[in-house]
Amino acid sequence: MNNPVKIAIEGVSKVYQGRIGPVVALDQVNLDIYAQEFITVVGPSGCGKTTLLNILAGLEEASSGRALIDGQVITGPSPTRGVIFQQYALFPWMTVRQNVEFGPMLQKLPAAERRKAAEHYLKLVGLKGFEDAYPKELSGGMKQRTAIARAYAANPEVLLMDEPFGAVDAQTRVMLQEELMATWSREKKTVFFITHDVEEAIYLGSRILVMSARPGRVREIIPNTIPYPRAYDVKFTAEFGQLKQHIWELVYEEYHKKQAAE
Numbered sequence: 001m002n003n004p005v006k007i008a009i010e011g012v013s014k015v016y017q018g019r020i021g022p023v024v025a026l027d028q029v030n031l032d033i034y035a036q037e038f039i040t041v042v043g044p045s046g047c048g049k050t051t052l053l054n055i056l057a058g059l060e061e062a063s064s065g066r067a068l069i070d071g072q073v074i075t076g077p078s079p080t081r082g083v084i085f086q087q088y089a090l091f092p093w094m095t096v097r098q099n100v101e102f103g104p105m106l107q108k109l110p111a112a113e114r115r116k117a118a119e120h121y122l123k124l125v126g127l128k129g130f131e132d133a134y135p136k137e138l139s140g141g142m143k144q145r146t147a148i149a150r151a152y153a154a155n156p157e158v159l160l161m162d163e164p165f166g167a168v169d170a171q172t173r174v175m176l177q178e179e180l181m182a183t184w185s186r187e188k189k190t191v192f193f194i195t196h197d198v199e200e201a202i203y204l205g206s207r208i209l210v211m212s213a214r215p216g217r218v219r220e221i222i223p224n225t226i227p228y229p230r231a232y233d234v235k236f237t238a239e240f241g242q243l244k245q246h247i248w249e250l251v252y253e254e255y256h257k258k259q260a261a262e
């Protein structure tokens with residue numbers, strides 16, 4: 001890839017002091033993520049995916065090693081890095097529009113521009129007409145769409161997504177995947193996207209990071225050369241099938257290592 005390195009993960013390890021002793025969540029993870037890449041991350045449960053994302057978000061500190069963004073060590077959260085979790089974190093006392101305008105408001109954008117940004121992204125995620133609803137009046141999928149619109153509207157350079165579509169129904173999930181890919185193609189953000197779903201990882205990712213069972217290490221990084229924009233039926237091609245088989249085998253192997261260790 002010719003783009004500059006946007007995020008550098010250099011020898012990152014993380015040890016938690018659990019009640020039954022130390023837990024090594026990450027062990028010497030090294031990875032360069034280039035500007036405008038779409039990295040998807042898969043690996044067995046507990047292999048440290050969320051821990052790695054939290055370190056990139058600046059929500060947790062590495063025990064050793066370091067993570068850098070644009071050459072600067074990450075020391076805390078920043079509006080240039082938008083985080084989307086599986087459980088939509090919306091402000092319940094704000095309407096959909098107010099939630100989406102929150103980032104632009106922090107950035108002190110004039111009211112008219114904030115409104116324009118909110119309208120644009122709410123339309124994009126299919127929530128036009130629900131601007132004045134409160135989160136409690138929305139379905140799970142709609143809440144997650146609001147969370148996504150909110151993250152986009154803050155216009156971050158990097159999107160850190162932790163199983164963002166894990167809690168929505170299958171049809172909504174497909175729509176959100178397509179919308180995310182379209183937004184990424186248009187706005188060329190750098191995306192770090194965790195998923196349990198191997199198909200989703202291949203459909204979206206320009207590279208797929210497979211992590212080993214705990215302690216989390218880089219097991220393999222698989223380039224995905226299927227050209228963008230990818231239509232949904234790309235999933236039925238031979239190239240997709242081969243990637244799927246390879247990644248499944250890796251994940252399956254790691255899953256069994258995890259079972260054997262427990």
Ligand SMILES: Nc1ncnc2c1ncn2[C@@H]1O[C@H](COP(=O)(O)OP(=O)(O)OP(=O)(O)O)[C@@H](O)[C@H]1O
Nearest residue numbers: 016017018023025044045046047048049050051052
């Ligand atoms: N705050 C904490 N204190 C102690 N141990 C923790 C803490 N957070 C995570 N861990 C442990 O670190 C390991 C990695 O957790 P993490 O949530 O990063 O994994 P994950 O790959 O995201 O898992 P999943 O796919 O199930 O979401 C797990 O063994 C977990 O129990």
